Amino acid sequence: MADPRDSRADALAAQVAEARASRRALAIAGGNTKAFLGEAPAEPAAQRLDLRAHRGIVSYDCGELVITARAGTPLAEIEAALAAEGQCLAFEPPHYGAAATLGGTIAAGVSGPSRPYAGAARDFVLGARIINGRGEILRFGGEVMKNVAGYDLSRLMVGAFGTLGVLLEVSLKVLPAPRFTRTQMFESDQATAIERFSAWGLRPWPITAAYWENGAAYVRLSGARSSVAAAMEALGGETLADADAFWADAREHRRTFFTRSDPPLWRLSVAPATPPLDLDGETAVDWGGAQRWLVSDAPAKTIRDAVAAHGGHASVHGNISGGGITPRQHPMPAALLRLQQRLKQSMDPAGILNRGRLCSQF
The missing domain is CATH 3.30.70 (Alpha-Beta Plaits)
Structure with missing residues (x-):
């Protein structure tokens, strides 16, 4: 029996090929929870390429710490499957809404509070299956770290806002969830908090997040109970109650x-x-x-x-008002812009994929 994911992928590829032939712009969309990131689309009336039906976990090998899922898979579904095995997405991606999908998360390249300590979304991408701007289905990388050679095109998809290709599947390295976690809180001004964060980061403490807001600094410690306890004693401060909710609210921007x-x-x-x-x-x-x-x-x-x-x-x-600010993204240096334009020309020569979402020039 034919794999239904292949028929859906083929249908999406055919839609891209048709758009290329007619020079019609496509707007790639999933849960649409990160549409506010990046630049506003250059062509708001572009035809929607909906990935939500292309969903499901393709494979999950908890022993090898690798999961592969289709782009339209809800992020919450992936995290629930990992949690059942005591594992997690170590880059702690923000959802920004219940409809968040894996494809949108990787395309936007978002990472949560653990990013400086565990790594960014890009660091955990092992491989990807995509549709390029010609309507061709391509696979890059694989399901082990050693598969990467030459240009790591699967990781180029991270943070490209869909301008280089339509994500179909992503393979990610996952990690065991922390066994024990505590958060210490300190009264502090911003300058002192920054100095302390830098100094504490040099110590052999299991820090997995550090945040400051409104006169208070917060440091999360995760790992073995003994190492967390030792760091708590060295740091001092007050142990924060309901810390999981605090970090979730900071990550999802639900704090005031x-x-x-x-x-x-x-x-x-x-x-x-x-x-x-x-x-x-x-x-x-x-x-x-x-x-x-x-x-x-x-x-x-x-x-x-x-x-x-x-x-x-x-x-x-x-939080844009009064007509907005353009460009939303920090302007690229000329050399980087030329490189991005060459990549765009190679992957999407007709310029139909998410036109203007990463940069107004393409």
């Missing part, structure tokens, strides 16, 4: 800091030890200092210049 409707919310990426930036607005610090969230009405150029002075970049993450 993130839920206001105005002004814009900016994501600032800087070196972890960068001191507080002199910018108007309110700040939250994540990833041990490497990711800063800024709620500010300051001009986009002011914010981006301040961040660029420290070698970082700034992108609008949400």
